[in-house]
Amino acid sequence: MTADKVRVGVVGLGYWGPNLARNFDRLPGAELAYCCDLDEANLAKARGLYPTTIVTDDYTQLLADDALDAIVVATSVPTHYALGKKSLEAGKHTFIEKPIALKAADAQDLLDTADEYGVKLMVGHLLEYHPAVAKMKELIDSGELGKVFYAYANRLNLGKVRTDENALWSFGPHDISVLNYLTGDEPVEVSARGECYLQDDVEDVVFGYIKYKSGVVGHLHVSWLDPHKSRKITVVGEKKMVVFDDMESERKITVYDKGATTTRTKFETYGEFVTLHFGDIHIPKIGNDEPLRLETQHFVDCINNDETPRSDGRDALNVVKVLDAMEISLREGGRPVKTTEL
Ligand SMILES: NC(=O)c1ccc[n+]([C@@H]2O[C@H](COP(=O)([O-])OP(=O)(O)OC[C@H]3O[C@@H](n4cnc5c(N)ncnc54)[C@H](O)[C@@H]3O)[C@@H](O)[C@H]2O)c1
Numbered sequence: 590m591t592a593d594k595v596r597v598g599v600v601g602l603g604y605w606g607p608n609l610a611r612n613f614d615r616l617p618g619a620e621l622a623y624c625c626d627l628d629e630a631n632l633a634k635a636r637g638l639y640p641t642t643i644v645t646d647d648y649t650q651l652l653a654d655d656a657l658d659a660i661v662v663a664t665s666v667p668t669h670y671a672l673g674k675k676s677l678e679a680g681k682h683t684f685i686e687k688p689i690a691l692k693a694a695d696a697q698d699l700l701d702t703a704d705e706y707g708v709k710l711m712v713g714h715l716l717e718y719h720p721a722v723a724k725m726k727e728l729i730d731s732g733e734l735g736k737v738f739y740a741y742a743n744r745l746n747l748g749k750v751r752t753d754e755n756a757l758w759s760f761g762p763h764d765i766s767v768l769n770y771l772t773g774d775e776p777v778e779v780s781a782r783g784e785c786y787l788q789d790d791v792e793d794v795v796f797g798y799i800k801y802k803s804g805v806v807g808h809l810h811v812s813w814l815d816p817h818k819s820r821k822i823t824v825v826g827e828k829k830m831v832v833f834d835d836m837e838s839e840r841k842i843t844v845y846d847k848g849a850t851t852t853r854t855k856f857e858t859y860g861e862f863v864t865l866h867f868g869d870i871h872i873p874k875i876g877n878d879e880p881l882r883l884e885t886q887h888f889v890d891c892i893n894n895d896e897t898p899r900s901d902g903r904d905a906l907n908v909v910k911v912l913d914a915m916e917i918s919l920r921e922g923g924r925p926v927k928t929t930e931l
Contacts, residue, residue, distance in 0.1 A: 595889045598623030598651040599661045602631040606663035612885040623651050652679040670695040677702040682709040682892050687762040689905035693931040696909040700902030711898035712905035714766035718884040720876040721833045721841040734826025741808035742822045745815035755792040760811035765911045774801035781915035782923040797915050844871040
């Protein structure tokens with residue numbers, strides 16, 4: 590670190606990398622020391638925006654610079670593992686965009702490498718830094734929702750149809766990371782079904798099911814072939830239910846004081862067996878801090894304060910385990926796949 594600033598190099602300046610570069614450049618505690626990409630047009634843009642930053646197409650230059658504290662990998666997913674591993678082995682704190690790798694074994698290896706070299710490893714699970722998700726977590730952890738029964742996420746659109754990855758890998762990482770984060774639990778078994786309508790072997794729509802260690806269940810519906818533009822996460826608790834709707838600007842979170850309790854003892858009539866509760870609907874105020882700014886600030890803070898990132902290597906591994914196992918399940922007609930099989 591120089592002059593108390595964390596020196597950061599961003600590799601990958603395609604669609605998303607420039608957003609990370611902009612945020613690290615603006616953070617008072619960070620210095621955007623390098624911008625790296627293989628594409629000359631992307632490098633030219635970076636030169637124009639950041640005149641004092643070293644702009645290069647040679648990743649090894651970042652690895653070899655002893656004064657560089659951290660590397661941010663925002664390249665395409667298949668390159669994450671190799672570039673991330675090199676960064677960790679060069680002793681750099683490393684931020685890798687989601688998903689951290691394509692296979693659980695590679696994610697585990699990155700986690701082990703970070704431990705071996707004593708550096709921070711963080712993954713860009715952006716929604717874990719969303720103030721609305723923080724509110725949901727607070728409601729769950731405080732016990733306000735009561736026992737959580739299940740949670741589900743919808744990420745739907747008539748949108749960009751990808752050829753190199755299916756809807757699960759394209760949309761799933763964010764929702765899976767939030768479901769894991771909110772439940773605070775380890776996924777133990779998943780299943781997934783999906784359909785390929787537009788291209789062979791690339792699922793346009795995927796329905797996924799996650800079973801957690803505690804018995805809590807998560808469900809995922811992702812699609813780029815849908816009439817709705819929906820980005821919603823719903824958590825159903827015993828006492829209350831909460832919905833995060835990211836398409837809403839002012840009512841991102843709605844808390845429903847609704848629930849049902851049952852008696853397991855002998856009962857004569859239906860009314861004695863189940864009690865439904867319909868109470869108020871509450872819309873808490875949510876801070877409007879930009880999640881990406883909070884996420885990049887968190888990475889810098891964890892480096893400075895020697896703390897473990899919220900979206901650390903273990904968190905990254907748990908998301909890849911779900912994706913990896915769902916991919917197997919998709920290929921095998923929806924077979925339940927245990928994460929221990931990976
Ligand atoms: N957090 C979010 O909300 C969010 C949103 C979009 C994308 N992403 C993630 O960001 C990552 C990048 O996605 P994208 O859409 O920007 O991809 P992209 O294909 O637009 O950009 C990738 C860039 O990486 C560069 N690159 C590849 N290999 C390189 C190497 N060895 N050295 C230097 N540069 C290299 C390419 O030239 C390209 O410019 C992915 O992991 C994606 O999942 C995250």
